[in-house]
Amino acid sequence: MIKVKLFDQEHEKDLELQMNKFLQKIDEKKLIDIKYNVAAMQEDEEDQIYCFSSMIIYKS
Numbered sequence: 001m002i003k004v005k006l007f008d009q010e011h012e013k014d015l016e017l018q019m020n021k022f023l024q025k026i027d028e029k030k031l032i033d034i035k036y037n038v039a040a041m042q043e044d045e046e047d048q049i050y051c052f053s054s055m056i057i058y059k060s
Contacts, residue, residue, distance in 0.1 A: 015052040030059040
């Protein structure tokens with residue numbers, strides 16, 4: 001069976017930590033693909049909000 005695991009963080013290092021913890025739990029042979037995305041939104045003239053997200057596709 002093919003499954004996905006979604007991740008979403010405001011900071012890239014938090015996303016990296018979360019993904020690495022999950023990847024340690026699955027066999028490398030079961031990993032199919034990793035998708036990554038960054039979105040940036042302007043909140044006001046000075047603040048910019050980032051959204052770092054990823055999807056890990058793997059076999060269970």
